Amino acid sequence: MKLFTFVAFLAVLVIVVSAWTKEDHEIFDLVTALEASEGKGTTFYSWLDVPSTATLVQINKAYRKKSIQLHPDKNPGVKDIHETFARLGVIATILKDTEGRKRYDFFYKNGVPKWRGSGYYYARFRPGLGTVLVFLTILTSGLQYLVQTLNYKRDLRRVELAIRDARLAAWGPKMEPLQGKRKVKVNLGGGPRQNEDGDIIAGKMLDMVVEQDNVFILDPSGSLHLLDTSSATPAAISRTWFIELLISSIRKFRYSKENEVDNEQSAPTVDRPDSPASGTAMHSGASEGEEPRQAGYVAAVKAGGRRRKATRKR
Template identity: 60%
Template structure:
């Protein structure tokens, strides 16, 4: 039911955003710029110094009066005068047109919305691709965290119900614990009913109750406590983006470790081959084998043979 209300609110906001047109966005910009340059709380009527019920002729006279004060020729040292003078012309045009004035009066009475739509902010600030991607990641992870939190609360209520059912089955309605332990069966899904109205028992599970503590006994004889810690708490680290980064890091480290193991095995194999090829030469006096200082046996044996041939 909560999800229904959330989606209904989002749909309502989306409808309101889609209802704003280009003219509305122009008014939003003018309201923000007018308050930034002329002072917070300044609106179209207060800037022209006319009431909101002023007629078109009254607005025209007020425009001519203010335009003479804000004319660039009379304010050569004011760097912002050109923007203010141009803004005055746009405001006057909006108020002297019946349709655009009606549109402005709506926001004048009800207030300019704080959230003006994704399209408005995108056109105003022109975010880059990286900013958009970061925004989408933060948004989706935030929504996933909210769903995790809702699921966590649902699981807590279900666990609390299971624990209470097990305690009542073991110690009765008053739940006064006795000595020792009791094995009970608790219906997890709750009873359902067939077409004739007869109850159909749901899936039940065997549980062990000691005092007010409830446990699930596994087939191997081990036990798991059933309490609030059984439910998985929501965490931002378990949302999709941090989980993806963690998985990629683990895979990368796993490949590096595997590559290091292969290199170590190859190095060890090369060392074994070198040890096998290393020979020793028998010492004529002692009759024992002497290693040839790590040099290949064929090289040293060849050197011995060359010396013997020269002596002959």
């Protein structure tokens, strides 16, 4: 029943919001601009100095009088006088039109809505792609953080309930701590239930050990794991998807940079033939202990498996 009511409320809200037309949006803008210029609570009628029941003749007369007062030629140097004069003409046009005045009278009596539809705000603010992506990132991260908070509170209640049940099974209804270790079984899966075959089965049972105020989980290997409220994982901004993606990208970038540095340091160095490290004697083909050749000789070159004699340059 609650779900149906909620869905019906959303449907009505969507219908109301989608009912705003282009003309309605124009009225919203005029109301906002008029109140910003003339003061909060100023209406089309009060600005023209006519009652809300004014006839078309009265509106025309008031418009002519107001247009003379606000004409830019009579108000040289007045800030925003052109915008004010143009606004007067649009307001008078709405009040002179039967349908336009009917739409304005509706908002005049019921108030301008605070929420005017996503299309209205988008058309006026026109957020760019970057703004939309930032908004969606903040929204989804906030929702993820909310889910983490709810899960943490749920896990915290489960841990506290398991600790209480273990102590109750070990100490009895009086909950007076006893000396020594006591092995107990705690039901984590609810009460007994009937399976498809009609057999009564107990809930999921977990072996625990209670030692004074400490409660441990006993795994099949015989190891004991302390159970306390720290077992529940609290919500953290660092575990939202965007922050995790950012941290992961930074780590990958650092890892690739470190690999590049390691590869550069471990790369073998090759002596060039004309480098000073190669030495004059080795460059001329002389073996160790031999006198280096004079600069006029060309080093012997190995060709076809044989070494040619060094020839003197002419």
